[in-house]
Amino acid sequence: MRKRFLSIIFILTVFTLGNSRISTLASAGAGAVLDDMIKDADSENSSGSGDESKAGGISKLPEALACTFFVPMGFKASDEPGVFVNEHYPLESANITYEVSVLPEKKILTNAQRAAGESEDATNIEYRYDELAAEMYETIQKENYESLYGENIGFTLESFENMEYDGFPGYMIRTSYTPENSQTIHQAIAIVLSKNKVFTIVFSRAEDDDFEDKCTQTLDTIHVLAKK
Numbered sequence: 001m002r003k004r005f006l007s008i009i010f011i012l013t014v015f016t017l018g019n020s021r022i023s024t025l026a027s028a029g030a031g032a033v034l035d036d037m038i039k040d041a042d043s044e045n046s047s048g049s050g051d052e053s054k055a056g057g058i059s060k061l062p063e064a065l066a067c068t069f070f071v072p073m074g075f076k077a078s079d080e081p082g083v084f085v086n087e088h089y090p091l092e093s094a095n096i097t098y099e100v101s102v103l104p105e106k107k108i109l110t111n112a113q114r115a116a117g118e119s120e121d122a123t124n125i126e127y128r129y130d131e132l133a134a135e136m137y138e139t140i141q142k143e144n145y146e147s148l149y150g151e152n153i154g155f156t157l158e159s160f161e162n163m164e165y166d167g168f169p170g171y172m173i174r175t176s177y178t179p180e181n182s183q184t185i186h187q188a189i190a191i192v193l194s195k196n197k198v199f200t201i202v203f204s205r206a207e208d209d210d211f212e213d214k215c216t217q218t219l220d221t222i223h224v225l226a227k228k
Helices: 030-046 111-115 132-149 212-218
Strands: 009-012 064-070 076-077 082-084 095-102 155-164 168-177 186-193 198-206 223-228
Touching: 064 198, 064 212, 132 155, 132 168, 155 186, 186 212, 198 212
Parallel strands: none
Antiparallel strands: 009 064, 064 223, 076 082, 082 095, 095 198, 155 168, 168 186, 186 198
C-alpha cells in the first residue's frame, strides 16, 4: 500500500529551457550526460558518417504534455526553480530536482562554425537519448563529477535499468560518489523520453539521511501525460 504523501503534485509544462545548469543544491551533471550525447551525435553527422537516412528513435515516440510526481511529506519548494529540499535543510541535505528539456533545441555553434555559415536549425541534430547505455552514462557522469569535485571521488554506477513510464521509454539509474571531506552521496535518477520533451527527476541524499523510503515512494509516483 502506498504511504501518504504531502498533497502537492508537481506538474511541469515547460515550453522553453536554456542551457542545462548544475544546481548547487542537487543533481550535478545529470542533464549534462544528455547534452553530451547531442554533441557527440552532431559531431558524427558533421563528419560525414553516411548515415543521414537513419531515422532517430526519439522522433518516433509519442509527444508528452507533462510529467507528474508527488513530493513527499517533509519536503518543500526551494528558491531554486525545480528544486525541493527537506524542511530541515541544510541540516538535512536530501533534495529532489526536476528538469525538462524541450525538443527540438537549437544547435550551439562556435564562432568558427558561424563564420563558416553553418545553420542553428535543429533539424541538423539527431537526438539519440534512446541510445543511452550504462557504460556511456558512467563515463560521462564520472567526468562531470570529477570536474566539479576533483578526482578520487569514488563515483560508482550502482544500477542502470531501462524503464517504461505510462508507455514512454526511459531509464532508472542509481549512483553514488564521495566528495573529499564529505559523506557519500546517493542519487536515484529517473529519465523519461518523449518526442518533444525529456524529463529528468533526481533524488539525492547523504549517507546518513534516512530517506530511502521517501525516494522510492517519489519515484513510484512518476506519471507522464501524453499530448492529445
